[in-house]
Every structure is written in structure tokens, then in C-alpha cells.
Amino acid sequence: MQIEEYLGRVQKECDAHLDTIIPSEDERPAVIHKAMRYSVLAGGKRFRPALVVASGEVFDADLESLFDLACGIELIHTYSLIHDDLPCMDDDDLRRGKPTLHKVFGDGIAVLAGDALYALAFEVIALCAEPETIEEIARATGTDGMIGGQAADILFEGKEISPLDLEYIHTHKTGSLITACLTSGARMGNAADEDIAQLRDFGGRIGLAFQIVDDILDETGTTETLGKKTGADKERGKNTYPKIHGLQASVDKAVGLVNEAKNALVLPGRSTIILELLADFVVHRVI
Amino acid sequence: MQIEEYLGRVQKECDAHLDTIIPSEDERPAVIHKAMRYSVLAGGKRFRPALVVASGEVFDADLESLFDLACGIELIHTYSLIHDDLPCMDDDDLRRGKPTLHKVFGDGIAVLAGDALYALAFEVIALCAEPETIEEIARATGTDGMIGGQAADILFEGKEISPLDLEYIHTHKTGSLITACLTSGARMGNAADEDIAQLRDFGGRIGLAFQIVDDILDETGTTETLGKKTGADKERGKNTYPKIHGLQASVDKAVGLVNEAKNALVLPGRSTIILELLADFVVHRVI
Numbered sequence: 001m002q003i004e005e006y007l008g009r010v011q012k013e014c015d016a017h018l019d020t021i022i023p024s025e026d027e028r029p030a031v032i033h034k035a036m037r038y039s040v041l042a043g044g045k046r047f048r049p050a051l052v053v054a055s056g057e058v059f060d061a062d063l064e065s066l067f068d069l070a071c072g073i074e075l076i077h078t079y080s081l082i083h084d085d086l087p088c089m090d091d092d093d094l095r096r097g098k099p100t101l102h103k104v105f106g107d108g109i110a111v112l113a114g115d116a117l118y119a120l121a122f123e124v125i126a127l128c129a130e131p132e133t134i135e136e137i138a139r140a141t142g143t144d145g146m147i148g149g150q151a152a153d154i155l156f157e158g159k160e161i162s163p164l165d166l167e168y169i170h171t172h173k174t175g176s177l178i179t180a181c182l183t184s185g186a187r188m189g190n191a192a193d194e195d196i197a198q199l200r201d202f203g204g205r206i207g208l209a210f211q212i213v214d215d216i217l218d219e220t221g222t223t224e225t226l227g228k229k230t231g232a233d234k235e236r237g238k239n240t241y242p243k244i245h246g247l248q249a250s251v252d253k254a255v256g257l258v259n260e261a262k263n264a265l266v267l268p269g270r271s272t273i274i275l276e277l278l279a280d281f282v283v284h285r286v287i
Numbered sequence: 288m289q290i291e292e293y294l295g296r297v298q299k300e301c302d303a304h305l306d307t308i309i310p311s312e313d314e315r316p317a318v319i320h321k322a323m324r325y326s327v328l329a330g331g332k333r334f335r336p337a338l339v340v341a342s343g344e345v346f347d348a349d350l351e352s353l354f355d356l357a358c359g360i361e362l363i364h365t366y367s368l369i370h371d372d373l374p375c376m377d378d379d380d381l382r383r384g385k386p387t388l389h390k391v392f393g394d395g396i397a398v399l400a401g402d403a404l405y406a407l408a409f410e411v412i413a414l415c416a417e418p419e420t421i422e423e424i425a426r427a428t429g430t431d432g433m434i435g436g437q438a439a440d441i442l443f444e445g446k447e448i449s450p451l452d453l454e455y456i457h458t459h460k461t462g463s464l465i466t467a468c469l470t471s472g473a474r475m476g477n478a479a480d481e482d483i484a485q486l487r488d489f490g491g492r493i494g495l496a497f498q499i500v501d502d503i504l505d506e507t508g509t510t511e512t513l514g515k516k517t518g519a520d521k522e523r524g525k526n527t528y529p530k531i532h533g534l535q536a537s538v539d540k541a542v543g544l545v546n547e548a549k550n551a552l553v554l555p556g557r558s559t560i561i562l563e564l565l566a567d568f569v570v571h572r573v574i
Contacts, residue, residue, distance in 0.1 A: 023430060028455075029438040032430050083402060088394035107375035111398065112438050115370060118402070119429030122409055126422035134421060135413035142406030143310060143319050151316040151399050168315070 003277035010053050010070070011046040017071045021124060035105045035113035036120075040078045042096040047281070049074050051181035054274040055199060058267060059189025065128040066188055072125035073181055076141055079117035080177075082110055084150060090236065097227035133187045140180035149173025158237030166239050167208065174214070175207025182275075195267050205261035206279045212254040215240035216286050219247065254283050290564035297340050297357070298333040304358045308411060322392045322400035323407075327365045329383040334568070336361050338468035341561040342486060345554060346476025352415040353475055359412035360468055363428055366404035367464075369397055371437060377523065384514035420474045427467035436460025445524030453526050454495065461501070462494025469562075482554050492548035493566045496541040502527035503537050503573050541570050 018040055025034045049070035056066040085092040085100040086107060092100050102110035118141075125134055139145060149172030156165065182199040191199075217226060218233045219242050233240050241250040262276045305327055312321045336357035343353040372379040372387040373394060379387050389397035405428075412421055426432060436459030443452065469486040478486075504513060505520045506529050520527050528537040549563045 027430075029430055029435045029442075031442060032434060032438045036430075083398055086395075086398065088398060108373075108441055109438070111370055111373065111375060112434055112441075114402075115405070115428075116430045116434045118405060119425050119434065122425035123422050123429060126418045126425060129418070131413045131416070131418060131421070134418070135410050138406050138409035138413060141402075142410060143314075143316055143323075143403045147319060147399055147403045147406065148316045151319045151396070154395055154399075155316075155318060 003274070003281050006054070006274060006277070007045065007047070007050050007281070010050040013067055014046045014049045014070060014074065015041065015043075017067050018074065021071055021075075022120065031105070031109060032113050032116050035101055035109050036117055038098075038104065039082055039095075039101050039113065040075065040117065042098055044074070044078070044096060046070075046074060047278075048077050048178065048181045050278060051178065051203075051275075052185040054278055055182045055185030056188045058270050058272065058275065059186050059191045059195070061185065061189030066185060068124055068128040069133075069184060069188060070181075072121045072128075073137065073177070073184070075117045075121035075124065076137070077177060079114040079121070080141070080146055080150070082114040082117070086110060089150075089154060090232070092229065092232060094223065094228045129184065129188065133184045136187075137180050137184055140176040145172055145176030145180075149176070153238070156239050159239075161239040161244070163244055166241065166244055169239070170211040170241070171204060171208050174211035175204055178207035178210060179203030195270075198265060198267060202261045202265045202275065202279070205257045205264075206282050209254040209257040209261070209279075210282050212241045212250050212257075213283055213286050215242055216247065216250050216254070220286075251286050255287060258283050290561070290568050293341070293561060293564070294332065294334070294337050294568070297337040300354055301333045301336045301357055301361065302328065304354050305361065308358055308362075309407065318392065318396060319400050319403050322388055322396050323404055325385075325391065326369055326382075326388050326400065327362065327404065329385055331361070331365070331383060333357075333361060334565075335364050335465065335468045337565060338465065338490075338562075339472040341565055342469045342472030343475045345557050345559065345562065346473050346478045346482070348472065348476030353472060355411055355415040356420075356471060356475060357468075359408045359415075360424065360464070360471070362404045362408035362411065363424070364464060366401040366408070367428070367433055367437070369401040369404070373397060376437070376441060377519070379516065379519065381510065381515045416471065416475065420471045423474075424467050424471055427463040432459055432463030432467075436463070440525070443526050446526075448526040448531070450531055453528065453531055456526070457498040457528070458491060458495050461498040462491055465494035465497060466490030482557075485552060485554060489548045489552045489562065489566070492544045492551075493569050496544040496548070496566075497569050499528045499537050499541040499544075500570055500573050502529055503534065503541070506534065507573075538570075538573050542574060545570050 022036050023033045027033055052070035052073055053066050082101050084090050085095055086102055093103055149169050152169045153173055179200055182203040183196050186196055186199050218230055221230050223230055258279045261279050265272050309323050310320045314320055339357035339360055340353050369388050371377050372382055373389055380390055436456050439456045440460055466487055469490040470483050473483055473486050505517055508517050510517055545566045548566050552559050
């Protein structure tokens with residue numbers, strides 16, 4: 001099976017789930033529900049949901065619960081994009097090929113819609129996951145994870161940064177939630193602690209690779225293919241992998257991380273093929 | 288026992304808990320942790336935590352877990368204040384007697400610190416509560432609760448509003464989380480469904496009274512006693528109870544709601560005295 005086929009299947013199922021999870025635009029508060037739907041149903045790749053589902057399938061987790069969890073995490077991802085795009089943060093005008101939420105609905109509604117997606121995520125996740133999983137996801141999105149990375153990203157804008165600080169930003173801003181996809185998916189199938197630890201290492205490597213690729217594409221991609229403005233990092237004085245290490249070294253680093261991730265992943269008695277193909281997918285746009 | 292003594296005891300215990308729950312300013316990302324501590328440890332009354340603890344004590348819940356839950360809810364309350372105070376929302380400069388967070392740290396850090404408090408809240412709550420409780424709290428803070436009310440509040444600014452729409456704003460913006468304090472506290476003591484239903488009614492009434500009192504004090508209170516700018520509602524064209532119904536009718540309504548709440552609260556074989564005193568406390572500043 002081509003991995004695109006797998007991703008397409010997850011995307012279709014996930015989009016259908018998300019459409020039922022987010023209240024309709026007829027329900028009060030209509031404008032917030034409309035804003036939530038605008039951002040979530042804008043047609044993302046659903047890469048994070050695919051990680052959740054693939055990881056859970058390795059451990060024979062219940063598929064219905066996996067999709068609920070996957071959608072919960074996609075809601076969190078979308079909320080983080082909405083807040084990151086705000087003028088007081090990255091100030092982006094374009095996302096997934098459409099004007100960013102605050103450009104259409106205003107900053108106040110964008111803040112609230114992000115907050116509402118985050119709340120809805122925990123509603124959904126609490127209905128399918130154990131408290132340990134909920135805690136892990138919350139932690140991955142807090143100051144020890146996503147927020148920690150985003151805060152450092154903003155604070156270092158236009159400033160000199162060490163390679164170590166840049167890696168901190170990337171592993172936290174992007175890597176933490178990607179890792180949580182893998183570990184929480186596996187937990188739904190009652191994976192053993194040593195398997196969870198394996199997936200944490202795997203997630204750390206492909207998460208870092210994912211953000212490096214994002215940096216590379218901001219330099220080399222086009223607005224048309226990416227659905228967001230390119231060259232934005234440079235314009236804002238963002239610290240990126242290509243800026244610090246050069247373009248070719250960044251590609252090599254990303255590919256190296258994915259290979260390391262695949263080689264190190266050993267889950268005795270389990271097939272890891274889909275996870276390995278998803279890891280390859282992370283770098284396929286830059287090789 | 289005077290209810291002030293009870294509130295003081297909860298406040299002291301809660302402040303000590305919160306101080307250990309929020310990472311220190313030495314931990315990365317330092318500026319976010321500093322911002323979180325600035326807002327949370329600014330000396331709130333901890334009325335919501337008191338509702339959690341009092342409600343849980345009625346059902347002999349474990350006190351340590353109750354304080355964890357209470358702190359989790361206080362983190363949510365503080366996050367909501369930070370986001371509501373932003374220039375793109377209520378644009379307030381003063382809160383709990385100090386400059387609002389965004390005035391000191393900037394809008395971007397304020398958005399992130401609010402997000403981080405929300406994440407931390409679910410980390411804390413997941414460690415002490417059952418999934419059903421987590422789901423209930425998430426729902427109370429989403430579009431069916433707090434966010435729903437806040438969105439309507441902003442959208443109706445400067446516009447004519449019906450008494451019914453105003454009540455929707457108040458019961459959702461403020462009432463939903465107050466109700467969740469009571470029901471989640473009771474759940475920690477494995478309260479029966481009929482008792483939870485009783486507390487939901489009680490919370491609905493005192494939650495509405497709480498917001499009516501807030502409206503009244505915005506007209507009649509002083510910045511010195513309230514720690515926030517008064518007259519702000521009128522300035523922003525906010526729809527308030529006194530504006531729609533007049534000052535005296537608003538006081539009567541709030542007092543009436545508290546009396547109804549107390550009279551209707553029957554928890555067979557349990558003492559509800561502290562909950563009743565907390566209900567009285569809601570209106571004590573306007574009678």
C-alpha cells in the first residue's frame with residue numbers, strides 16, 4: 001500500500017468525524033462554531049491523526065476510539081495554528097490556502113475559537129481515553145511542550161540563537177505533539193511501557209525532522225503548494241535550520257533523523273511498516 | 288464558623304498548592320512561567336476553589352484530591368480572565384489590583400500564558416479526577432459554557448439585547464464554571480446522580496446571581512475595593528443587568544436567586560450549611 005492511500009483513508013474518516021464533533025453553525029454561539037469549522041474543515045493533511053491511528057493499530061486498539069482521539073489531537077493542532085497566526089504572534093495572513101481565521105473573523109473571535117477548540121479537544125479525548133493519556137496530551141501542549149517551543153520561537157525572533165536553543169524550539173513547538181500522537185495512540189491498545197518509550201524516541205526524531213522540513217519549505221516552496229505564505233520566516237527574523245546550518249545540511253539532517261528513527265524502532269512481534277512509511281513521508285517533499 | 292474564615296482557609300491552602308503546581312520562573316520557558324505566576328498568584332478570593340472543596344466535603348471526598356481539582360479550576364478561571372482582558376476582547380488594564388497581564392508582558396505572551404494555564408489545568412485535573420469529571424469541566428469551559436457566554440457578550444457590545452439573551456450571557460460566561468465547581472467537587476465524593484442534579488440547579492442560580500452582582504459592582508463599587516476599573520461596562524456599551532432592569536431590581540433579583548438556591552437545595556443526610564453560606568457570600572457585597 002502506498003502511504004498516500006493510507007493518509008487519504010485517515011483523512012476522509014477524520015474529516016467525517018470532525019464534521020460531527022464540531023457543533024453546527026446553527027447552534028449558539030453561531031459565530032464561534034462557524035469560525036471553528038472554517039479552520040478545522042479547511043482540509044489539512046491530517047498527518048497527526050494518521051500517526052495516532054497507525055500507532056494504535058500496531059497494538060490492535062479499537063478503531064472508533066482511535067479516530068476520536070485522533071480528532072481530539074487535530075483540534076488541538078488547529079487551535080495552536082489559530083493562536084500562532086494572530087498578529088501578536090506570527091502574524092500570518094494565509095493558512096491551508098485560505099485567509100487565516102483572524103483575517104476573516106477578527107482577533108477576538110480567533111482567540112475564542114482557538115480556546116473553544118482546545119476545550120472541545122479535551123471533551124472528546126476524555127470520552128475515549130484514560131486519565132494517564134489525557135494528562136500526557138495536556139503536558140505535551142503546555143510549557144513543557146508546544147507552548148514552551150512557541151514562546152521561545154517568538155522571544156528569539158530577530159536575535160542570535162545557538163543550535164541547541166533552536167533544537168529546543170523545534171522539538172517542543174512541533175515534536176511534543178507529534179510524540180504525543182504516537183504514545184497516546186499506542187496507549188489506546190494498552191502498549192507496554194517499553195514500547196511507549198520506543199515510540200517516544202521515534203516521535204522525538206520525526207518531530208524534529210518535521211519542523212526542519214517546514215523550515216526548508218518556507219525557503220524553497222511556493223505559496224501555491226504550501227497554502228501559506230513562504231519566506232515568512234526570513235521576513236520576521238525567525239531562526240530556522242537553513243539559516244543556522246544551511247539548506248543542504250538541513251536536508252541531510254532531516255533525512256538522517258528519519259533514518260535513525262526507523263532503524264531504532266523495534267516493537268517485538270509488531271509490524272511497524274506504516275509508522276516507517278509515515279516517517280518517510282515527513283521528508284518526501286525535500287528529497 | 289464565619290464563612291470568611293472558611294474562605295480564608297481554602298485560600299491559604301489553595302495558594303500554597305498553586306505555588307507548587309506552576310513551574311518556577313527559573314524553569315524554561317521562564318517568561319511564560321513568570322507570566323503564569325503573575326496572574327495566578329495575584330491574590331484572588333479563590334471563591335471557585337471554595338465551592339469545589341465545600342461541595343466535595345459534603346460527600347466526604349478526599350481533601351488532597353479536592354484541592355488539586357480546585358486548583359485546576361482556578362487555573363482555568365485565571366486563563367479566562369487573561370484572555371478576556373486582551374485588547375481584542377474586553378481591553379482591561381487592571382485586574383486584582385495590578386496591571387493586566389498583557390499590559391506587562393505584551394499580547395503574545397498573554398495569549399500563550401493563558402493557553403499554558405489551560406493546559407496545566409487539564410494536567411492537574413487528569414491526575415485527580417475521573418474522565419467523566421474531566422469531560423464535564425471541558426464542556427463547561429467550551430462553546431456550551433464559558434466561551435459561549437463570552438462570545439455573546441462581545442458580539443452584543445453596544446447593541447440592544449433582550450432580557451433572555453442577557454441571561455444566556457450571564458449563565459454561560461460565569462454560571463457554567465461555577466456549576467462545574469459544585470458538580471465536579473461532588474463527583475470526587477461519588478455523589479449520586481440526583482445529588483449532582485441538585486447541585487447543578489444550585490450552581491445555575493448562584494452563578495447567575497454572581498454575575499448580576501459583578502454588574503452591580505461595576506456601577507456602584509470603587510477601583511480600590513474591586514481591584515479593577517469600575518464603570519468599564521458602561522464605557523464599552525456592555526449589556527448589564529442594571530442597564531436592562533435597573534439597579535434595585537438587579538439587587539432584588541440576585542438576592543432572590545440566592546434564596547431560591549438555598550431553599551431548593553436538599554441533599555438527604557448531608558449538611559449543606561457551608562454551601563448556603565457561600566451562596567450568601569455571593570450577594571453580601573450588595574445588600
